[in-house]
Amino acid sequence: MDKPILRIFKIGGKVVEDERQLLAFLKSFSDIHENKILIHGGGKWVSEMSQRLGIEVTMVEGRRVTDAQTLEVVKMMLAGVANKNVVSKLQACGCNAIGLTGADGNSIKSEKRPIKNGIDYGFVGDVKEIDATIIKQLISLSLVPVFAAMTHDGHGQMLNTNADTIASSVAVGMASGFDVELNYCFELNGVLEDIDDPESVIPDIDPVKYNDLKARGIINSGMIPKIDNAFEALKSGVKAVRIMNSKDMDKLANGALQVGTVIQN
Amino acid sequence: MDKPILRIFKIGGKVVEDERQLLAFLKSFSDIHENKILIHGGGKWVSEMSQRLGIEVTMVEGRRVTDAQTLEVVKMMLAGVANKNVVSKLQACGCNAIGLTGADGNSIKSEKRPIKNGIDYGFVGDVKEIDATIIKQLISLSLVPVFAAMTHDGHGQMLNTNADTIASSVAVGMASGFDVELNYCFELNGVLEDIDDPESVIPDIDPVKYNDLKARGIINSGMIPKIDNAFEALKSGVKAVRIMNSKDMDKLANGALQVGTVIQN
Numbered sequence: 430m431d432k433p434i435l436r437i438f439k440i441g442g443k444v445v446e447d448e449r450q451l452l453a454f455l456k457s458f459s460d461i462h463e464n465k466i467l468i469h470g471g472g473k474w475v476s477e478m479s480q481r482l483g484i485e486v487t488m489v490e491g492r493r494v495t496d497a498q499t500l501e502v503v504k505m506m507l508a509g510v511a512n513k514n515v516v517s518k519l520q521a522c523g524c525n526a527i528g529l530t531g532a533d534g535n536s537i538k539s540e541k542r543p544i545k546n547g548i549d550y551g552f553v554g555d556v557k558e559i560d561a562t563i564i565k566q567l568i569s570l571s572l573v574p575v576f577a578a579m580t581h582d583g584h585g586q587m588l589n590t591n592a593d594t595i596a597s598s599v600a601v602g603m604a605s606g607f608d609v610e611l612n613y614c615f616e617l618n619g620v621l622e623d624i625d626d627p628e629s630v631i632p633d634i635d636p637v638k639y640n641d642l643k644a645r646g647i648i649n650s651g652m653i654p655k656i657d658n659a660f661e662a663l664k665s666g667v668k669a670v671r672i673m674n675s676k677d678m679d680k681l682a683n684g685a686l687q688v689g690t691v692i693q694n
Numbered sequence: 695m696d697k698p699i700l701r702i703f704k705i706g707g708k709v710v711e712d713e714r715q716l717l718a719f720l721k722s723f724s725d726i727h728e729n730k731i732l733i734h735g736g737g738k739w740v741s742e743m744s745q746r747l748g749i750e751v752t753m754v755e756g757r758r759v760t761d762a763q764t765l766e767v768v769k770m771m772l773a774g775v776a777n778k779n780v781v782s783k784l785q786a787c788g789c790n791a792i793g794l795t796g797a798d799g800n801s802i803k804s805e806k807r808p809i810k811n812g813i814d815y816g817f818v819g820d821v822k823e824i825d826a827t828i829i830k831q832l833i834s835l836s837l838v839p840v841f842a843a844m845t846h847d848g849h850g851q852m853l854n855t856n857a858d859t860i861a862s863s864v865a866v867g868m869a870s871g872f873d874v875e876l877n878y879c880f881e882l883n884g885v886l887e888d889i890d891d892p893e894s895v896i897p898d899i900d901p902v903k904y905n906d907l908k909a910r911g912i913i914n915s916g917m918i919p920k921i922d923n924a925f926e927a928l929k930s931g932v933k934a935v936r937i938m939n940s941k942d943m944d945k946l947a948n949g950a951l952q953v954g955t956v957i958q959n
Contacts, residue, residue, distance in 0.1 A: 508777070516797045521850035528794075528798050529793075534792045579778070585782050
């Protein structure tokens with residue numbers, strides 16, 4: 430039997446924090462008719478508020494070191510401001526959004542990242558378990574889950590978790606019940622053949638093509654972990670992963686046949 | 695046919711902001727076996743964070759004037775920090791909490807309070823509509839709704855709303871489907887015969903007794919609006935309203951016959 434479709438979208442802080450871009454994105458997101466989930470970041474706001482409050486911002490390999498004070502700021506800006514802005518604006522578009530963190534409904538449990546190679550990320554959680562049942566039940570009430578990038582450890586501790594990781598974990602977790610399409614929305618038009626030509630989008634990538642592109646040095650190093658993660662998700666049952674420009678959400682909602690780069694096995 | 699029981703509890707900022715008190719309260723709240731909803735404030739944190747950020751705190755008749763900047767702080771501290779602390783700590787107690795504002799699931803719609811007698815409360819919402827269906831559906835999934843005291847206007851605007859008002863509005867909204875008991879938890883043991891004697895709790899009040907107590911000048915003026923609101927809720931179908939000490943939650947959870955002051959028609 431065919432499984433129902435579930436379309437998962439991840440947007441980063443750049444979209445969430447720009448009111449005009451956010452509204453345009455959310456309007457198109459509301460127009461998507463299939464089951465859907467939104468996952469958002471909001472890291473720039475966390476950094477800005479940390480600075481306003483005199484809390485030092487420390488990043489290691491692009492990941493935020495989250496001490497106790499920074500964790501409070503993450504709750505404030507991600508679970509508070511960003512999530513409620515997104516939810517209330519989706520409601521205004523007629524989309525029955527419900528804001529969640531991993532603690533809500535015990536939907537995403539994580540484990541505090543252990544200290545490794547002398548790096549202590551603090552209150553950062555690595556995803557351990559998705560409760561696909563509760564997420565499915567919320568969807569069955571015609572609700573649209575909107576996840577802020579936070580999880581919990583089940584023992585009363587909220588943890589900061591990378592939004593890309595939450596998106597792929599939720600996608601994999603939902604794959605047994607749905608045909609899942611995972612869409613990473615960012616500021617480029619997709620995976621580019623030529624990083625200096627925004628129009629040089631590679632429309633689709635499969636493992637053979639990926640190896641060829643890598644061998645020819647066409648895919649830039651920043652994109653490689655993203656594509657590796659995409660193939661990991663595909664291996665775990667996700668049907669397709671798309672890397673696209675958040676500004677192209679209207680095209681996708683309008684049924685355009687080709688948007689961004691689609692990665693498939 | 696008997697309706698299922700629904701027990702609604704409202705706690706103020708004083709409980710939410712004191713980690714030890716909060717944990718004790720939430721542990722006992724988790725032990726309540728009937729359907730339940732928690733509504734919380736967190737006003738002191740809003741005031742403290744406003745001051746830290748250099749935002750002026752203005753109160754008129756005990757109500758916060760909520761300008762655009764203050765609204766952001768309310769999102770941060772109520773929907774963010776307070777709500778996620780409560781939800782993650784309930785999860786640790788084995789209670790499957792789901793944090794909500796009125797925007798989430800479009801559960802509580804409000805209207806921006808009009809300027810009256812020259813007083814502009816800013817982004818403050820007066821409750822207009824409770825969606826009892828969605829709240830009931832969440833409860834039917836064995837979830838425990840935990841409301842932060844914020845609502846939305848349906849047009850993309852979050853609004854600050856008094857937690858007592860949300861509690862009574864939700865209680866009234868749920869009364870057609872449930873036998874609702876509404877519990878206001880605060881720092882006194884109940885309605886007192888003698889404000890200087892914390893043990894002088896009046897165990898129950900009905901309209902006749904209330905008029906008598908008022909005529910004899912026994913009920914102090916600060917308590918009168920609370921009791922008037924309780925009778926309003928009873929008129930709208932709520933079965934009982936209790937005014938109790940949040941520290942007595944363990945007694946209630948353990949089935950004590952008399953806790954606080956019970957107001958009934």
